[in-house]
Amino acid sequence: QVAKALGARVVGIAGSDEKAAMLVNDLGFDVGLNRKSSSFRDEFRAATPKRVDVYFDNTGGELLEAALFRMNRGGRIACCGAASQYDTSTPGPGPRGVPGLLINNRVRMEGFLIFDYEDRYDEARAQLLAWKREGRVRPLVSTYHGLESAPQAGDFLRRRGLRGHGLAEEVLHRGAVGGRQPGEPFLADGVALVATEAVEILEVEIGRAHV
Numbered sequence: 001q002v003a004k005a006l007g008a009r010v011v012g013i014a015g016s017d018e019k020a021a022m023l024v025n026d027l028g029f030d031v032g033l034n035r036k037s038s039s040f041r042d043e044f045r046a047a048t049p050k051r052v053d054v055y056f057d058n059t060g061g062e063l064l065e066a067a068l069f070r071m072n073r074g075g076r077i078a079c080c081g082a083a084s085q086y087d088t089s090t091p092g093p094g095p096r097g098v099p100g101l102l103i104n105n106r107v108r109m110e111g112f113l114i115f116d117y118e119d120r121y122d123e124a125r126a127q128l129l130a131w132k133r134e135g136r137v138r139p140l141v142s143t144y145h146g147l148e149s150a151p152q153a154g155d156f157l158r159r160r161g162l163r164g165h166g167l168a169e170e171v172l173h174r175g176a177v178g179g180r181q182p183g184e185p186f187l188a189d190g191v192a193l194v195a196t197e198a199v200e201i202l203e204v205e206i207g208r209a210h211v
Contacts, residue, residue: 002128003054004028005136011047013063027138035063044070051075056112059083065095068107077109 003010011031012023020032031047033040048070055067055077061084067077085091102109117124131137 001027001131001137003056004030005131008054011044011052013044026140028136041066054078056080060085061092061095065097068095068097068101071101071105071107073105073107075105075107077107078112079109080112 010029011033012020012027012029013033013035014020014023015035017034020034023029023032033043033047037043044066051072052067052070053072053075055064055071055075057064057067057077057079058081060079060082063084064077064079071077098109101107128137132139
């Protein structure tokens with residue numbers, strides 16, 4: 001969605017026909033592809049007739065390899081995750097084409113961690129909020145009710161049925177959060193929590209406090 005807001009043509013890859021359709025119909029992607037399709041490679045090639053300038057990778061494995069073979073000269077790959085390699089005792093080999101394709105096409109492949117851009121968080125929040133208000137960015141959230149569901153929310157990268165961001169929500173008396181004011185973060189068993197409303201609503205997010 002950010003790429004679309006910046007004027008790019010965007011091809012998204014998901015794990016089912018339903019999610020691929022969601023990318024186009026709900027989130028405004030130009031093309032949505034199902035990576036499990038028996039003809040995925042051909043469909044990916046057809047969807048990128050001018051090849052690929054920027055690929056944002058959250059999966060590694062075969063999808064990263066497919067992208068490597070479609071990159072334009074001078075293209076960039078941001079490696080942000082390796083979901084295909086999680087929770088396995090037999091991780092797959094690295095993608096073919098490294099370093100050959102990187103060298104021949106002068107492709108830059110670099111790790112991406114949001115924490116490296118902490119000094120630009122305020123700028124990013126302001127821009128994303130503006131795009132949201134304009135309808136150019138639409139957040140999707142899958143909500144889990146009850147603090148006991150926090151582990152399932154944290155497992156969202158591996159839950160094939162989840163749409164959007166994972167969030168657990170719990171209604172508590174304010175005294176249960178130690179008298180903290182709305183918006184003040186604290187930790188409970190390693191989970192970042194924030195009391196977001198004076199009406200005693202607590203939201204739980206794995207990895208960082210919900211804002």
